[in-house]
Amino acid sequence: MAGTSSQAGREGAPAGGQRAAARAVWSRDFALFFAARAVARLGDTMLPVALAAGLLQHGYGAGAVGLAMAATAAAFAGLVVFGGVLADRFSTRKLMIGADLVRLGTQALAAALFFSGHVVLWQICAIGFANGVAGAVFQPGVASTVPRLASDVQGANGAIRVAESAAQLAGPAVAGLLVGFASPGGVFAAHATTYAISALCLLLLRLPPLPPGSRAVSGRGSRAFRADLVQGWREFLARRWLWSVIAVWCVYMIAVWGPTVPLVATEVVQEHGPRAYGLVNSALGAGTVVGGLLALRLRPLRMLRAGAIALVGFAAFPASVGAGLGVPAMAAGAAVAGAGMSFWGVMWATSVQTQVPPDVLNRIHAYDVAGSLAMMPVGQALAGPAAAALGADHVLLAAGATSFAVCAALLLIPAVRGLVRVEATAAGSAGTPAVTEQSRTQKC
Missing domain, CATH: 1.20.1250.20 (MFS general substrate transporter like domains)
Incomplete structure (x- = not known):
């Protein structure tokens, strides 16, 4: 098996030609995951336009927009390592669905605030922080999900990258249209909908089971949690x-x-x-x-x-x-x-x-x-x-x-x-x- 895989890499394509390569990537479950990532990325690229337009309309400046974005980024960067431990201890699929549902709720709340016209900066920052926490729980599971769904991991990553890039091109334009024809609240509502679609795709997804002994669970409690963090750091080094x-x-x-x-x-x-x-x-x-x-x-x-x-x-x-x-x-x-x-x-x-x-x-x-x-x-x-x-x-x-x-x-x-x-x-x-x-x- 190892020799065959290495030879395929040297020849520049997986054995069996393009059809085999396609089968190694595309399946019902990978298509669901692909759709979840593409739709969620579309929504994420709409968010900066919604924040900028919404906060500026309510009398806030560029500094407020940066602060709202920074709240999400700080929560994500500060907690993603802990999200990695959770993803190795529990079901990544359930964690990702839960994170999407949390963001569905927070963005629906943001939409309600902008539709009502009562927008307070600290509330938007708190919503952004909650989104960052949910993202920190969601993101680590992406890495292990791809190789569980496709034997051609590079092909799967390439397909996801193309979809995310296309979404990044379309997202700001769609957000601009929604702001023009509806309001910033409409963009937040659309963003919430993308998380609902992502959660539904992940709910329909059937992940193959992990091999026995591959789930890293070293017990319960803070001591075991710290041990998992340390083990991850050692494996990293x-x-x-x-x-x-x-x-x-x-x-x-x-x-x-x-x-x-x-x-x-x-x-x-x-x-x-x-x-x-x-x-x-x-x-x-x-x-x-x-x-x-x-x-x-x-x-x-x-x-x-x-x-x-x-x-x-x-x-x-x-x-x-x-x-x-x-x-x-x-x-x-x-x-x-x-x-x-x-x-x-x-x-x-x-x-x-x-x-x-x-x-x-x-x-x-x-x-x-x-x-x-x-x-x-x-x-x-x-x-x-x-x-x-x-x-x-x-x-x-x-x-x-x-x-x-x-x-x-x-x-x-x-x-x-x-x-x-x-x-x-x-x-x-x-x-x-x-x-x-x-x-x-x-x-x-």
């Missing part, structure tokens, strides 16, 4: 390729992604107007769709090496804006950046889901998410002072150069560039990988 990528990613968030998002928006809007920024942002989204489609077809043996090479393309986004190029050139740079980032994302997610044992996968995914997001607010906070001191164009050019340095750093780490792909043995195998002896040696 035991994989050099894993913690090395997260360490490099912290630098990436501070020096590249963090400053790029706000400074690109500011520079493009000031120099070319909001329509130009919309075009650039749409190009970025279209690029992520292309990257997901490429990840569906390309099967590199060393996935993280291929992903790091693709990630070089992200430098085109901040560099084209920092260099003061025209709108078409900036849109092209954004498309290349989106494709590279999306391809890397699929390679990374698939590596984590196939290289990590099922009994600790949710916790390790939670550490991955927390580590990846922890430094983003730092980079965003430093963007303004850095732009004031050096100029926004220079900061963006530096971000482009740092993007090259980050990719080089990933490729210089032997445990990262040498990690060999593994394949899940079959759908319903709980993500148990068919691991070659070579790939085992790359874990440490």
Whole structure:
């Protein structure tokens, strides 16, 4: 089994051709999970438009919008590690359904507040915090669900990435139409509906059982909970390729992604107007769709090496804006950046889901998410002072150069560039990988 999987990776496609590959991904249960993720992502991309339009209409400023968004982000980043422990101890499907139902209730409450016209900032922030807590419970289970539903884990991740990218393109436009023809309350109501649909899809989902002994339950009480946290951390540190990528990613968030998002928006809007920024942002989204489609077809043996090479393309986004190029050139740079980032994302997610044992996968995914997001607010906070001191164009050019340095750093780490792909043995195998002896040696 291991030899067959490795040979398939070397030849660039799973044995049995495209039909076999499709069967390895698509099933009734994966289709339900796919629909749940796509619809939920559509709703999530509508939320910033609803918050901005709703709070501004009720006399609040941009700071209030940022505070409401920060409440969600802080709760999610601070609690996702604990959500990983819960996901490894209990039914991930039930936890995800519960989290969706909580968010259905909170967004319905937000819709009622905006429809009534009695909007108080602390109430919106409290709702956002509750959403962040629910997201922290939901997200860790995503990692272990994919390999339980599809034997072609990379194909499944690629399909989900394409759907989420398409939803990201459509979400703001749909929200804008709802605000224009209805009200911000209508957007919140639509957002609540997306969680209802997601919960229904997950309720209809039939997850195959985990193998005996793969559920990590070390007892009850706070002591056992702490033991699970510690075990997850030890498993995280035991994989050099894993913690090395997260360490490099912290630098990436501070020096590249963090400053790029706000400074690109500011520079493009000031120099070319909001329509130009919309075009650039749409190009970025279209690029992520292309990257997901490429990840569906390309099967590199060393996935993280291929992903790091693709990630070089992200430098085109901040560099084209920092260099003061025209709108078409900036849109092209954004498309290349989106494709590279999306391809890397699929390679990374698939590596984590196939290289990590099922009994600790949710916790390790939670550490991955927390580590990846922890430094983003730092980079965003430093963007303004850095732009004031050096100029926004220079900061963006530096971000482009740092993007090259980050990719080089990933490729210089032997445990990262040498990690060999593994394949899940079959759908319903709980993500148990068919691991070659070579790939085992790359874990440490």
